[in-house]
Amino acid sequence: MIEDGRTQRRRTRRRGDLPIATIAELAGVSPPTVSKVLNGRGGVGEQTRQRVEALLRDHGYRRPLPTRTSQGLEVVFHQMLGSIAIEIMRGVEAVAGTRDCTVGFTDVHRQVSAGLPWVEPLLLRQPRGVIAALSGLTAQHCELLAASGVPLVAIDPVGDLFPTAAVGTNNWSGAVAAARYLLDLGHRRIGVLTGPAKDLSSRARLDGFRAALDHAGIPFDESLLRRGVFTFEDGRDLGRELLTLPEPPTALVCGDDLQAIGVYEAARQTGLRIPDDLSVVGFDDIDQAAWLAPALTTVRQPFAEMGATAARLVLALADGKSLTQHRYEMDTVLVVRGSAAPPRAR
Structure with missing residues (x-):
């Protein structure tokens, strides 16, 4: 049987070589719309964007990218407190620097x-x-990065993003330590x-607090629980x-230090x-915790160590290595300062 040229081209076409015009035809949109999606520009409806992205992933599309000039790691934040972001970056840089890798x-x-x-x-x-x-990292974000062959490691994600590797801390044991400290003071x-x-760290901290009370034989009083977000304003208002x-x-145990500052x-x-x-x-041990009067007793998260661990993991993935586990947890430590004392007799 003799094949014509078009059949031969279809059979020899590699995954990822599908023309933009064909992607556009399959998606029911124009080629410029596909180009906008590829280049991250606006002007495309969310449903249309998702449809085009799905087709690109399904066909193993690899967008033409500029020649790589560096072996850089990218750290992505969203309105993270500056002191925490700097510590994470410091940890990432400490590891990347040993690999001649920019950040x-x-x-x-x-x-x-x-x-x-x-x-x-x-x-x-x-x-x-x-x-x-x-916190806004989704499974769709993970899929897009995976489809482009870019390894990803998440730091303290809100939900479970398996199989994406994640680095966090033992929030449960940190909350247990905070609650036990107050119980030992007599509260x-x-x-x-x-x-x-929906936040995994929030649930783990609340579970740890409940566990500490349960171990001490003290019923948990639901009327003393308030749910909010990790902000000064919610700490002030809910407090x-x-x-x-x-x-x-x-006594009050807070979900993070910003809430605790609001309680002040x-x-x-x-x-x-x-x-x-x-x-x-509080929880986190941000810089401001030590500046309060009195200085805040809080659970310290090792943000620099978290950044360093994430960097080691993502570089291992970039080298084609397999990871031994899905989630990596760092230890927390209770930092005792001046914001807690035995309760006054009433």
């Missing part, structure tokens, strides 16, 4: 706020690997501020709700003194 960073707040994609523009820089330290009526229910109860708590303001507004009238414990 860049991107804050995708503008793209996310405008509903624009951020993965595609990142891929145009052809990074050796990506470290994502942002029994302890309030809790936590983060979004004020608890502190103005007819029977307020004598709530205590000021309600005429309470820390730690004389109220004990407060």
Whole structure:
């Protein structure tokens, strides 16, 4: 049987060589629309964008990229507190520097706020690997990076992104240590501020707090629980709700240090003194924790170590190695300062 030239070309075409015009025809859009998706530009509806991206992935498309001029790692943030981001970058740089690998960073707040994609523009820089330290990382983002052959490691993701490797801390044991410290001081009526229910770290910290109370034989009082987000404003507002109860708590465990700083303001507004009238414990140990008066007792997360671990993992993946596990957890430590004391007799 004699094959014509078109048949031969179809049979010899490699995955990823499908023309943009063909992708456009399959997606029911124009070639310029496919080009916009490839280059991360706006002006494309979300459903259309997803349809085009799916076709590109299905056909193993590899977009033509500039010649690689560096072996760089990209660290992606989204409105992360500066002191935490700097520590993560410091850890990444410490590892990357030993491999003659440059490090860049991107804050995708503008793209996310405008509903624009951020993965595609990142891929145009052809990074050796990506470290994502942002709560909005989704399975679709992971798939896009995987389809382009770019290894990814997530730092403290909100949900389970298996098989994407993740680096975090033992939030459960950190919360246990915080609660036990307050229990050992004599507190029994302890309030809790936590983060979004969908957040894995929030759930782990709340579970650890419950476990510490359960081990001490103290029932958990649901009326002393408030869910919010990890911000100063929620710490202030939710803290004020608890502190103005007819029977307020004598201590508060906060989901992070920003919430704890907000509780300091709530205590000021309600005429309470820390730690004389109220004990407060945070989580993270950001720089500002040591600057408060009194300095904040908090659970320290080793952000530099997390960044270094993520860098080692993503470079191993870039070298074609397999990882031995899906999630890597660092230890936390309770840093005792001046914001907690035994409860006053009432």
